[in-house]
Amino acid sequence: MLSIKPSSLCRWAILDCNAFYSSCERVFRPHLRTKPVVVLSNNDGCMISVSPEAKLLGLKLGAPVHEVRELIRKHRVHVFSSNYQLYGDLSRRVMRILDELHPDVLQYSIDEAFIDFSHVPPGEEESWAHEVCLRVTRETGIPVTIGIGRTKTIAKIASKRAKKIKQKTMYLADADMEAVLRDTPVGDVWGIGTASALKLQAHKILTAWEFREHPNTALIRSLLTVTGERLRDELRGISCVEPAEMSEKKMISSTRSFGRRVYDRIELEEAVSTYVGFACEKLRAQNSVARGISVYLRTGVFDDKTTYHRNDGQIFLISATSDTGQFTRAAIDIVRSLYRKDTAYKKAGVFIFDISPRSGQQVDLFHVEDERSAPLMSAMDVINKKWGRGTVRMASCGTKQDWRMLCEKRSDKTQLQWSDLVEVKREKF
């Protein structure tokens, strides 16, 4: 017999790891559990994770770290460079536990996942969520919050609410909807960005409740397109937003800022070659090939010593490939055409596009792919996987790599190398 779920039983939960990167740094350093901790972006520029203790000191997510150096020193805030290997490891553990506990889990970002709660008996949402929280925190050491609601958008609001009132879980039921939404600024609704919020505010739509109850569909549509209408439906309990389905990427990028200003063309070529290597590795990992490559170079945005300058160029290869060598040659050609003398470059990026699956590859009549390419590339991938990224690379990547980003305060306590495990010592009395 076919069983159809009545929509009234439809419920979504969102699990959100609290100050995820900071929490990861704390797992192997219990003495930091009550201390203010922040994690900096690539190149140590901005704060990308701020622990609640650091938030209380006035440190804000996204703010440039050089503006708050004094505050950091005064309150002895613990500062870390981002360590994505560590965060990736702990994220994978969290997601696997969710997968074991619930049949339908949709990872939304490194530290968030939607869980289909439709199979949970009505009235037991919070206790089931509580069970998930306990298990994740006990087994991984990462504190988490779960918000539950009839739609993903409501679940998001519930999760925000739970954090605000310092609860681990919260089910936002219809009975409490009005009170909570009246207390939620419309800009806090998932999917409504700053620009959209300003548009709504101009029409006196200030809270999530006013947005939900707004009778003029045509106005909502004209302000926020059909997306806005869907979000309003979601707040009314009608599930209609699908987070982008997990799919093969149509574009692969590798971009990074340099540790210092780079003036030298050869150094730029080295950096770009390195990024091409990373992008091609990703391309091969998803078993795809591509034809297009674009490279951009730019100066610092907040650099008052030079004027801002950004330039890019692209090349289409004759036929699709995943060969690092071919893409590297193209990328170096682009760098040479873009390069301007005496310019203080601060960042470069590589995009690989026009991606297709390897199997459906169209072969160009006049082009025969070098048959040594595939075995060479897979040997490179195997070695780099085993011995660390960049162990084997194109000669054009250089050996000194002085331009690499700063990561002075990178934590070394991970579970990824035998040589840097956390240690246990004798107790001191």
Add this chain to the structure above:
Amino acid sequence: MRVAGFPSPADEYGLVSLSLYELLIPRPTSTFFVRVAEDLAPNIKHDDILIIDRSLKVREGSLALVVINGQLALRRALNRQGSLWMCPLQGGAPVLLTEDDDQLLWGVVAHVIHKTL
């Protein structure tokens, strides 16, 4: 390798190589490794590796990592009048372990990898 001469009669039985991973780490999501920095007990020495499974419950006699004054410490759980106390291996005060105390308990030691040479 090329094989000349007679085929091995063992070939058709398939080869099994035992995996230590399977034996020692049945639950990778909750398993962590910790290195022993100095001798902690007669059989837990400098450079040994503790395999911690955070999903395991503490029982009477369990070895576990706990957090004492913000530092990881190795202790043994002993039953005193119906409650579990985390007792130091060298000296110091035992600490009472309450249910679901993730502030005190870091993880139960499932195995110790100990070099004998």
